[in-house]
Amino acid sequence: MTNTYITASGAPVAEISGVEWSEKRYLIVDDFVGIRQLLRESLRNIGARHIDQASSGGEAMTLLGRTHYDVVLCDFNLGEGKNGQQVLEEARVRNLMVPSSVWLMVSAEKSVESVMGAAEHQPDAYIIKPITEGVLLTRLNRVWHKKQVFQEIDAAYIEKDYLRAARLCDEQIARHKVHEIDLMRMKAALLLKAGEPEKARIVYEKLLEEREYNWARTGLGKIRMANGDHDAARQMFQGVIAENRFYIDAYDQLAAALELMGRHEDACGVLEKAAKLSPNSVPRQRNLGNTALRIGNVQLAEHAFRKCVAIGEYSIRRTVDAYLGMARVCGMKNDTKEALRLLAIAQRDFPGEVVQLRSKVTEGMVYHESGDYRRARKSGDQLEAMLEAEKQRPHTATCIEMATLLFAVGVKDAPVELLCHVVRNNHDNTVLLDEVQKIFDKARMSEEGVDLIAAARKEASEMMNMGVLLWKTGRLGDAVAWMRDSRERLPDNMRILFNSAQMLINHMQQQGYDEALMIEANGVLMHVDALAPGQQRFAQLVEQLQELIPGRGTAEASAAEDSGAPQ
């Protein structure tokens, strides 16, 4: 069907979207007063009546905190202070936007910096200046339509019900051809999150048959990397970069692949290049700093951490890592005073037990590296006392860091306890167990280490076997209670957590819905997801859990395969 319009004034009428744009609340953010006036004029011409304006990122944050806006038109370059991307990130993290709000990022040109924001905080659309009403209205309507199409998918995503979200993508693809590519991209990402890399691979490959999408090629690389095929992944990321020198995500992934291959020097070089191309990412500068420290390039580490602190100042993604890293650098340069000042800032600005522990570790390392062994020992003793007082343990990496320091300064019991904790919670992770053994070796405790690791592993697997035995002999309630105790003893052990959630779910499947058990199972699964995202079993359990919610179960649910046995 071909439409012919003959019109002196030019434009066919915009598609009627059913959205009443005149009733919405608008915010214009631009540091240039003339542009603000033009944008306001354009908005008025599409009927808008409630329009606020901000001339800086700071002003925008104040307004966003005060009023709920339906549409934000935000320039990317805002002069001093936050840029548009940082305003968006902070608005999202602080929940100042509701899911139905539209964020349009405006820029004078299409540059890599302005369209390669943090992957999880993308605006709804990018618009290039000058903006005309026709473009504005078309893009607003399109974003609105897309939000409707993605509404249910996003809701399932927030519930971490990735498998259901992926099925919803299929349903929408059949109905909305125009969003097919975005839906397929979403579906692949969901399948990856659900621990189904093979299915994600098929989606990406189908997309690549049509056109070369950088994100699809990079997605394939990530799958290869997750499968342990690090060198193949490396080649794919390098291929993407050869095609598109500015596709930043491929650099970060390439660095990760090189790290996994033990090529730390090369990884550092790649991150350095990425940071040159797109310097305003807090996580990237942090990674660069840590990698540089690891290979002993103090100068580069200093540069990266400094930059990380500077850009973090305006960003919601400000991280304590930059201050801790910077303190290490100062220690290596024998500037103990500055290192301690930075650690004081870290503890002041980033409250929380883990920061206290990590600061104390760093303090000890600073003294140790500067040759002040007496003070290093004192930090070690203080850390030991802190660990005694606090029963909760931080993440594995921090535990290992602490144990290493404690050994170095001559403390013995506390690091042994920490390492046993690590082993109990990761009893089937052989790579990590090797690492722990190496720390024992370095502390001249090789043989004791072997025994300690074996004992800790045995403890964990016995605990697990007892739970499974109770379960298999039909003592449902006892099994659930046993696993509850096991979780307390081994709070970060993935298999115990998974089996515990599985038993809670099966309990409800057999004996009926129970609010308390539902909350407990959900809590266990969310903890698993925080420890190690992207597990297939996680996605399957979340789906089973969601179907238990009264009124949620469908015919499809009962047909879903029952993978319900603890492993």
Next chain:
Amino acid sequence: MEDGSGSPELFVFLASTVHDMKNSIAVLGGTLENLLDKGDARAAQDASHPQMAHMLYQTRRLSDNLMQLLALYKEVGKPTYPFEPVTVPLGELVHQVASQSRVLLAAKDIRLDLEFAEDLLWTLDEDLVIGVLCHAINNAVRYTRDRIRLSIAERDGMLECRVEDNGMGFPPSMIEAGASVGKGVNFLTNSSGLGLFFASEVARMHKRRQRGGAIRLENGGPLGGGCFVLQLP
């Protein structure tokens, strides 16, 4: 004087200067549009009306040129430009192009004919393609007597966008320049060289199943004047 061609500071300085200029030109163009668009009847009788319309045309040219220079500075067609194909219904594409040209065409009393399949979907870099088509219409404003035609249709698996006018048609030298764009000939000596070069780079960036896009210039067609053709895979 030092040779600054390799200096990154100079490039950054130039780029930010162009940004700044673009803001000013955007305000200039937008204000002119608003003036031309408001009290139509009264404005049409005003002696300054045609002059203002011409100012708008010139502003558009400046703005397009700057946009193209910026994009080329970012090396369109090369890995440095964030090329982003999205699926667009042709109706939306044409609506955006027509609305950008609306005030200028009305002010100059030029009729725009549009012919396209409303619901046909195509995957393309929307901002780049709109930029190329608007620039082509702006060019046609200079050559047409009173009609311009934008037609878009699928032909042999390619999307063919034609911008035609009822003027005298392109001189042979320009048709040749159009044919040789991207083949190493120095077309930049021509006044429309930048636009053609930009358009051909945009066309070439679009790739699908090993096929790439292309541009060409023709004479004739339904309106009998010049015709700019953009083909996308």
